[in-house]
Amino acid sequence: MRPIVIAANWKMNTTPADAGGLARTIASRTREPGVTRVICPPYVSLAAVRDALAGEDVAVGAQNVHHELAGAYTGEIAAPMLAGLASWVILGHSERRAYAGETDAQVGAKLDRALAAGLRPILCVGEVLADREAGRATEVVDAQLRGALEGRDPVALSAAGLVIAYEPVWAIGTGRNARGADAAAMADAIRAGLRSLGWGGSAETVPVLYGGSVTSANVDEFLTEPAVDGALVGGASLKPDEMAGIVARAGLTARARGLG
Ligand code: PEP
Numbered sequence: 001m002r003p004i005v006i007a008a009n010w011k012m013n014t015t016p017a018d019a020g021g022l023a024r025t026i027a028s029r030t031r032e033p034g035v036t037r038v039i040c041p042p043y044v045s046l047a048a049v050r051d052a053l054a055g056e057d058v059a060v061g062a063q064n065v066h067h068e069l070a071g072a073y074t075g076e077i078a079a080p081m082l083a084g085l086a087s088w089v090i091l092g093h094s095e096r097r098a099y100a101g102e103t104d105a106q107v108g109a110k111l112d113r114a115l116a117a118g119l120r121p122i123l124c125v126g127e128v129l130a131d132r133e134a135g136r137a138t139e140v141v142d143a144q145l146r147g148a149l150e151g152r153d154p155v156a157l158s159a160a161g162l163v164i165a166y167e168p169v170w171a172i173g174t175g176r177n178a179r180g181a182d183a184a185a186m187a188d189a190i191r192a193g194l195r196s197l198g199w200g201g202s203a204e205t206v207p208v209l210y211g212g213s214v215t216s217a218n219v220d221e222f223l224t225e226p227a228v229d230g231a232l233v234g235g236a237s238l239k240p241d242e243m244a245g246i247v248a249r250a251g252l253t254a255r256a257r258g259l260g
Contacts, residue, residue, distance in 0.1 A: 002207045004223075004254045005163060005230035006030075006247050007038040007122060008237030009063060009090060009211075010045075019045035020052030022238070027056040029244040032251030034260020036230075038088050038122075039237075043077055046085040061088030061122070064096055067109035079110075079117035089119040090232075092148060094126055094169045104147025111148060111157070120161045122232065123148060124211070125190070129170035138189045141166065145193045154199040163207045164190055165232040171212025173234060180221035180228070183210040187227035216245025223253040 014022060019041045030037055040061035041049045050060050062085070066076040082089070091114060092107035107123070114121045125148075127140040145164075149157070166186045171178050187208040194203035210222045211232030222228045230250060236242035254260045 001257065001259065002205060002229045003036045004034060004250050004257070004259060005036045005038065005207055005209055006243075006250050007061065007088070007090075007163075007165075007209065007230070007232045008040060008243065009093070009232055009234045010039070010041045010238060011063070011095070011234060012042060013238055014041055014045050016045050016048045020048040022240070023049040023058070024052045024056075025240045026237075026243045027053055027058045029240050030058075030247035032247050032254065032260070034254025034257075035247055035250045037247065040086075040088070040090055046082070050085060059088050059120075060086045061090060062086040062119070063090050063093065065089055065091070065110055065113055065117075065119070067106045067113060069113065079113040079119060082117060082119060087118070087120060088122065089114050090122045090124060090165075092124045092144070094124060094167060094172060098169075104144055107144075108148040108150075108152065111152060111162075115156060115160045120163070121157075122163045122165050122209070124165045124167050124232070126167040126169050126172075126212070129168075132168065132170065137168070138186065141186060141189065142193045145190060146197065149194075149197055154194070154197070154202055158199070158202045158205060163209060165209040165211045166190060167211035167232060173213070175213050177213040177215075177218050177221075178210065180210075180225050183222055184225035184227040187225070187229075191227075214246065216242050216249070219246045219249050223249055 065079040125144040127137040207229035
């Protein structure tokens with residue numbers, strides 16, 4: 001049975017002074033049996049969020065790690081540095097691919113670092129608008145998956161709880177979400193891609209989330225799709241009312257699937 005996951009990506013928002021309070025408010029308003037909740041604040045707010053969430057069943061995640069273990073990489077953070085601060089990590093977010101030039105090979109190396117550090121990875125994939133309009137969305141996503149996962153051990157990745165987030169780039173932060181049916185079709189394509197990489201039956205156990213302008217008003221469209229197992233939420237994840245609505249809807253899906 002795949003878990004239902006709602007992960008909050010706060011991106012470059014909040015400070016250590018306000019992040020703890022926001023995390024606590026969100027946690028207290030999103031207690032839904034069967035829903036796995038994750039909050040990913042900026043690095044400098046990880047400790048504040050961890051402390052604020054003590055006693056709450058909400059995981060703390062980082063938004064990235066570097067693909068090397070240590071060295072002359074000014075301004076970067078290596079996976080082992082997150083020990084005690086985070087238990088999840090977002091990898092290959094499209095904003096990192098676009099603004100930091102992250103390649104599929106680097107994203108694959110980050111996966112290795114995350115696993116070695118005991119971090120549960122959320123691997124982000126997604127096409128730009130031109131690719132979707134040209135009918136190449138599945139091909140692009142498949143290439144990203146292959147670039148990051150080929151040659152890596154499905155057993156280890158599966159044991160680490162790999163989560164894949166399908167995030168069409170044209171839907172992120174634009175207010176233009178994908179359709180539920182398209183997200184479900186891509187989730188199916190992602191699992192087919194995993195099978196072609198030798199995952200066998202384990203492909204069915206990997207949670208696939210949708211991300212891209214998710215709100216409490218549109219999340220229903222995604223969570224009614226059996227192939228979709230939750231959401232990676234950006235802008236709306238900074239708003240407690242939105243998170244309360246999104247996680248409440250996720251609770252319905254969790255109950256319908258016999259979780260919680
Ligand atoms: C994201 O940052 O992963 C994201 C999906 O952002 P937004 O919800 O703002 O589109």
